[in-house]
Amino acid sequence: MTTTTETPTTTAPPPVKVRGVSRGPVYLGVGIIAVLWTIPSLGLLINSFREPSDIRSSGWWTVFGSLFDTTAWTLDNYARVLDEGFGNAFANTLAVSIPAVVIPITIAAFAAYAFAWMQFPGRNLLFVTIVGLMVVPLQMALIPILRIYTDFNVTGTFPAVWLAHAGFGMPLAVYLLRNYMGSLPGSLIESAKIDGADHFLIFTRLIVPLSVPVLASFAIFQFLWVWNDYLVALVFLGIEPSQRVLTVELADLAGRGEGALNLLPAAAFVTMVLPLVVFFALQRFFVRGLTAGSVKG
Amino acid sequence: MTTPPVLDDEAPQQQAIYEEEQAGGAAVWVLRIVSALVVPVVIIGVFFAFDFLKNEDTNKVIQVLVALVVGIVGVWALYWGMDNLTNLLPTRAAASVRPFVYAGPAVVLLAFYLVYPAINTTILSFQNARSTAWVGFDNYVDIFTQSQYLIGIRNSLVWVLVVPFAAVAIGLAFATLADKLGRRTENITKSLIFLPMAISFVGASVVFTFIYAFRPEGFGDQIGLLNGIWTAFGASPVNWLQQQPWNNLFLMVILVWLQTGFSMVILSSAIKSVDESLLEAARIDGASEWQAFWRVTFPVISSTVVVVWTTVLITTWKVFDIVWVMTGGRDGTQVVAQQMVQEFFTNFNAGIGASLAVLLFIAVVPILIININRFRAQEAMR
Numbered sequence: 001m002t003t004t005t006e007t008p009t010t011t012a013p014p015p016v017k018v019r020g021v022s023r024g025p026v027y028l029g030v031g032i033i034a035v036l037w038t039i040p041s042l043g044l045l046i047n048s049f050r051e052p053s054d055i056r057s058s059g060w061w062t063v064f065g066s067l068f069d070t071t072a073w074t075l076d077n078y079a080r081v082l083d084e085g086f087g088n089a090f091a092n093t094l095a096v097s098i099p100a101v102v103i104p105i106t107i108a109a110f111a112a113y114a115f116a117w118m119q120f121p122g123r124n125l126l127f128v129t130i131v132g133l134m135v136v137p138l139q140m141a142l143i144p145i146l147r148i149y150t151d152f153n154v155t156g157t158f159p160a161v162w163l164a165h166a167g168f169g170m171p172l173a174v175y176l177l178r179n180y181m182g183s184l185p186g187s188l189i190e191s192a193k194i195d196g197a198d199h200f201l202i203f204t205r206l207i208v209p210l211s212v213p214v215l216a217s218f219a220i221f222q223f224l225w226v227w228n229d230y231l232v233a234l235v236f237l238g239i240e241p242s243q244r245v246l247t248v249e250l251a252d253l254a255g256r257g258e259g260a261l262n263l264l265p266a267a268a269f270v271t272m273v274l275p276l277v278v279f280f281a282l283q284r285f286f287v288r289g290l291t292a293g294s295v296k297g
Numbered sequence: 298m299t300t301p302p303v304l305d306d307e308a309p310q311q312q313a314i315y316e317e318e319q320a321g322g323a324a325v326w327v328l329r330i331v332s333a334l335v336v337p338v339v340i341i342g343v344f345f346a347f348d349f350l351k352n353e354d355t356n357k358v359i360q361v362l363v364a365l366v367v368g369i370v371g372v373w374a375l376y377w378g379m380d381n382l383t384n385l386l387p388t389r390a391a392a393s394v395r396p397f398v399y400a401g402p403a404v405v406l407l408a409f410y411l412v413y414p415a416i417n418t419t420i421l422s423f424q425n426a427r428s429t430a431w432v433g434f435d436n437y438v439d440i441f442t443q444s445q446y447l448i449g450i451r452n453s454l455v456w457v458l459v460v461p462f463a464a465v466a467i468g469l470a471f472a473t474l475a476d477k478l479g480r481r482t483e484n485i486t487k488s489l490i491f492l493p494m495a496i497s498f499v500g501a502s503v504v505f506t507f508i509y510a511f512r513p514e515g516f517g518d519q520i521g522l523l524n525g526i527w528t529a530f531g532a533s534p535v536n537w538l539q540q541q542p543w544n545n546l547f548l549m550v551i552l553v554w555l556q557t558g559f560s561m562v563i564l565s566s567a568i569k570s571v572d573e574s575l576l577e578a579a580r581i582d583g584a585s586e587w588q589a590f591w592r593v594t595f596p597v598i599s600s601t602v603v604v605v606w607t608t609v610l611i612t613t614w615k616v617f618d619i620v621w622v623m624t625g626g627r628d629g630t631q632v633v634a635q636q637m638v639q640e641f642f643t644n645f646n647a648g649i650g651a652s653l654a655v656l657l658f659i660a661v662v663p664i665l666i667i668n669i670n671r672f673r674a675q676e677a678m679r
Contacts, residue, residue: 041496058520059525092357095361123396132668142414162368199380255622264503
């Protein structure tokens with residue numbers, strides 16, 4: 001075992017000791033947790049490429065006996081799943097997610113700027129209320145909003161879901177953006193003001209460009225939340241086959257029991273593929289958003 | 298409305314900048330309120346007024362494009378237009394109205410989507426199933442006396458005791474151990490723990506379907522991993538999700554699997570911020586790694602532990618999807634958040650549904666207060 005993977009600053013004596021602990025137990029502990037955490041998704045991934053009859057008749061771990069038996073592997077499950085509603089649901093989920101991420105960002109950014117750099121009566125009380133609203137359970141909003149939507153005959157439409165997500169995501173958005181914008185150096189803004197810039201110019205030319213990292217964090221956060229949301233989509237978009245998003249479609253498939261068992265693994269991966277890509281590509285921004293924060297209701 | 302004194306503490310860097318003379322008076326307040334309402338009313342109006350956006354047959358691509366044009370260009374144009382309109386006012390009036398042009402729309406959306414519904418739900422919880430008559434506290438008496446709801450409350454309490462503890466303990470253990478590995482190994486193993494964070498609760502439930510799956514003896518091989526291992530030792534297969542009360546624990550495992558990544562990442566960055574020289578000093582004084590962790594590292598990161606704990610706790614308290622998909626709340630696995638949805642959408646009992654929602658809310662009020670106090674303390678330190 002070499003120490004080449006060590007960070008340059010580590011001065012621990014190689015190779016038995018790492019910062020005062022022997023390596024064996026550390027590797028063992030990390031290894032056990034990592035394996036336990038990987039097995040469930042690994043099993044699902046393996047199952048998704050197996051013949052339907054195999055999925056039903058034997059455990060996924062039995063493949064390790066005949067890994068190179070190519071006849072046992074197939075892409076048919078994915079083809080069938082995409083054919084049976086999941087292709088359409090994927091499109092619906094995109095149609096829900098993109099506007100539901102974009103719409104709140106502008107609104108929240110303007111508000112965050114006002115809370116960070118403008119004076120107005122009630123400012124602190126309003127902002128403290130927003131901090132409080134972050135933990136209000138979504139369940140509190142479901143019944144009244146659904147009734148309003150039904151009165152205006154907009155239940156089951158995309159705009160209804162976009163605006164609901166925009167509203168529910170707003171506390172976190174304003175909170176994250178305001179904290180970031182408030183930490184920008186005041187001297188910058190002051191000098192812009194001396195140069196004759198008004199609020200709108202300062203906001204659009206100075207604050208927004210400087211806030212790109214936090215805007216990205218929130219966008220990823222909101223995207224993952226909306227994409228993976230089940231409750232809001234179930235209540236406001238409904239279970240009409242043409243209107244279903246991926247989580248609703250997957251929950252429906254899971255509810256069909258044994259009959260749909262062979263389709264479940266591939267279906268689950270269809271629902272996961274985009275968030276996983278976004279997540280790993282933009283992990284840095286996501287982690288920054290997480291550490292800045294809190295959760296939403 | 299008088300503001301509590303603490304709220305009047307201004308963050309220092311926010312005082313000097315842009316202090317403008319502001320006007321008062323009723324006319325200004327009317328302008329302020331109107332200016333806050335314009336943007337949200339226009340957005341909601343545009344989305345709900347156009348029939349083609351509601352029409353299922355309209356191409357989804359067109360709907361999304363319209364939404365993006367309205368959502369980006371339209372919203373910017375609205376704010377720009379409102380800002381210019383504000384410029385037409387006398388200087389002092391403009392300065393007092395402008396903050397409401399900027400902050401107002403977000404506040405109005407919040408009021409419409411969270412504050413009003415919360416108040417309305419509270420009112421509905423004192424009405425009957427169809428919200429046609431007042432019933433006083435009957436709904437609350439029901440949820441605190443009927444066994445199905447009591448079991449739900451009991452289960453929810455066990456969830457919030459077990460899941461945050463497990464997620465924080467495992468996340469902390471992993472973050473501490475991984476911190477002692479090389480950077481590459483650390484990052485790769487952390488990604489493995491972190492990965493479930495991108496998976497939906499519904500997706501995670503499907504993942505664990507193939508852990509808990511059950512085939513009665515004589516009905517073929519086990520396809521669930523747990524029964525595969527169980528039967529390999531010669532035991533009879535078990536239908537895990539029907540073993541009361543342990544089935545609750547099996548469902549909690551799913552949420553622990555999902556949430557550990559979150560706690561691990563936050564705690565890991567906290568651990569890395571601990572001053573290495575403090576730890577070195579402790580070691581030179583003869584402290585074991587175990588002592589160094591509990592006496593030096595843990596006290597430093599304890600406030601982060603509390604934040605992570607409460608965050609996971611709130612997520613756990615509101616968990617609905619996992620129970621809904623895995624068991625539908627049968628076999629004694631119901632939780633409050635899932636019963637709320639079930640009462641309202643399956644049993645059409647808005648009264649009970651609303652009172653369960655209020656119960657969910659009241660339970661998080663202490664955390665809400667803690668968060669606000671923490672926020673104020675942070676602000677005071679800025």
